[in-house]
Amino acid sequence: MSEVYALRRARLRDRCKAGGSQSALISRPANVRYLAGTAPRGAVLLLGKTDDLLLCPGPPEDRPAEGRPDETLRVQTLPGTAGDPAVAAADLAEGQRADTLAVEEHHLTVARHREIRSVVPRLRLTDLGSAVEQLRVVKDEEEISCLRIGAEIADQALGELLESILVGRTERHLALELERRLVDHGADGPAFPTSVATGPNAGRRAHRPTDRRVEEGDFLSVCLGAAYRGYRCEIGRTFVIGTSPADWQIELYDLVFAAQRAGREALVPGAACRDVDRAARQVLDSAGYAEGLPALTGHGVGLEIDEDPQLAPSAMGKLDACVPVTVEPGVHLPGRGGVRIDDTLVVRPEADGGPELLTITTKELLAL
Amino acid sequence: MSEVYALRRARLRDRCKAGGSQSALISRPANVRYLAGTAPRGAVLLLGKTDDLLLCPGPPEDRPAEGRPDETLRVQTLPGTAGDPAVAAADLAEGQRADTLAVEEHHLTVARHREIRSVVPRLRLTDLGSAVEQLRVVKDEEEISCLRIGAEIADQALGELLESILVGRTERHLALELERRLVDHGADGPAFPTSVATGPNAGRRAHRPTDRRVEEGDFLSVCLGAAYRGYRCEIGRTFVIGTSPADWQIELYDLVFAAQRAGREALVPGAACRDVDRAARQVLDSAGYAEGLPALTGHGVGLEIDEDPQLAPSAMGKLDACVPVTVEPGVHLPGRGGVRIDDTLVVRPEADGGPELLTITTKELLAL
Known part of the structure; x- marks a missing residue:
């Protein structure tokens, strides 16, 4: 080394x-x-x-x-x-x-x-x-391998949480539980403060967990990551609590999912960073959510959780192969909650199979 | 407010x-x-x-x-x-x-x-x-009250840990367990990364928890703190695992305890910061531990865990009433482990009863 x-x-x-x-x-x-x-x-x-x-x-x-x-x-x-x-x-x-x-x-x-x-x-x-x-922007395979292991750890921690009973537990406790599981599975520690957001808090970026308890009918959004040998990845998912999501929940979820997919699909070597952002953002824009969107829809990850490049409307520069980035659009409706979907991917040429998804937890809308 | x-x-x-x-x-x-x-x-x-x-x-x-x-x-x-x-x-x-x-x-x-x-x-x-x-150095009673609550929370978290079975558990797990308990008892979160150090690691300042498991005969040193409404306190204790400590463990513990008490007793309004440091340090110096002592034996706490004043040999300035500080001498013997004892106290005039101890967990050498 x-x-x-x-x-x-x-x-x-x-x-x-x-x-x-x-x-x-x-x-x-x-x-x-x-x-x-x-x-x-x-x-x-x-x-x-x-x-x-x-x-x-x-x-x-x-x-x-x-x-x-x-x-x-x-x-x-x-x-x-x-x-x-x-x-x-x-x-x-x-x-x-x-x-x-x-x-x-x-x-x-x-x-x-x-x-x-x-x-x-x-x-x-x-x-x-x-x-x-x-x-630092373009990673070598050793670095990507650390990110890949970190993403596996985060997927495992999240998967285990989903199998447990959630209703009645507080955001803070769920966040701590996730962080314990990250370490259980070999992380150095959390890559950043784990965010668990329920009900009206769901979908808020970097929401700080509160003492609010999970209730039937809630959206539950979770964002976590593992640090592994110094490298930090990120995964975010949104779920519904209870047997069947409401119509507005399904619609909002499908919309954010479509935006996130558009962002992921725009990840090709040579793509302008602002075009990747636009791909995700315009899906939300055209559905009437232009207001209140986050300043960026993704960013690089590595030794820091928030690195270059930025995927934002004013971002300069283009993506190279072997650049790991997040794609994380979201919509938050004040008072009602919202949806965020967040993956860490590595930009790869189409000949190598296109963007490599590191965080593989399902993005179906699960009712828990 | x-x-x-x-x-x-x-x-x-x-x-x-x-x-x-x-x-x-x-x-x-x-x-x-x-x-x-x-x-x-x-x-x-x-x-x-x-x-x-x-x-x-x-x-x-x-x-x-x-x-x-x-x-x-x-x-x-x-x-x-x-x-x-x-x-x-x-x-x-x-x-x-x-x-x-x-x-x-x-x-x-x-x-x-x-x-x-x-x-x-x-x-x-x-x-x-x-x-x-x-x-920020001199705190008002509102600020001190936040520190006091934080210290109570840390005492509770530590007290509960001591009642559980420790042998066989890793430093990392014990640290996470303590952090969970801090939040359980109402902390915003840990005031700083919780340190749990066993065996040869014990007594190292700011030791990062590893996967080493607690063993019979170990020294176990723990340093934690709660953040409460932004205010951060600190407590550190050292224990022995098993039925009876070895002679060298008792001797080392008594020495560090004497140094820490000397530091605490030197906390009076008007005392020079370097004199408080010297009071604690000379106990360790005169027992032959001049080498390898930490750069400071205490520091202010408040909105940050490491604030002015510094209690160190080269520190300038004097202590005022209503200044919260840590007193935290320690000795670490490479390969064998060591002892740290760390309290958060508020400087108070003698007429008000002298220094106010915020972290009240016993400083007897407990065999767990």
């Missing part, structure tokens, strides 16, 4: 050189993990002119981290009194006779930036921008 | 004026919540020259938040295409004819700061520093 990280750093180094920077300071945790194999809290990665270094604030015992540092990487733990790792890294960059250091201006704070400038005034600070985030 | 928030903003406004700023932009989420009553994800607070405003990125449904905005505060939700709330806030500040805007340079990124400067080039940006964090 070490080779993977060294190769990623080599690619980033090429980008830096092309941008005129001799060294780079990576501070955003998911970016550090992507390039170093681990990201202890507060650690930064120096992509040096002569030598790469992971700088961790000490003592290490206070900073438990997932993953292991790549073996080809030098790791240095700073004593508690040594100040900030980012400042120490800049100091080291200057020691390696770099004259420019690219920093992640979208992550580094103004205060830290100022501190670095005062410690190494001769080092020219440039902006690395989202160079690492861009490298 | 609205008055509380308006009063806090008035205090901050006084500080800003004293520092020469006519308006301030609060972006750090816990600071926004402290001043506005809620902090939807991505929201910022403008403390304007004429008018205060909470700016939230839209649509609101995508941004569930705890708490409610203070009724005296104007809330504005930006459409998804309106750009960043911090930039919009700066624009509004200029519209209110402010000529200076104080920003939280320790939170605002370099990229956002640059964007603000380009949108409102005539507005002079200054540094608010940690003015809000400083206001």
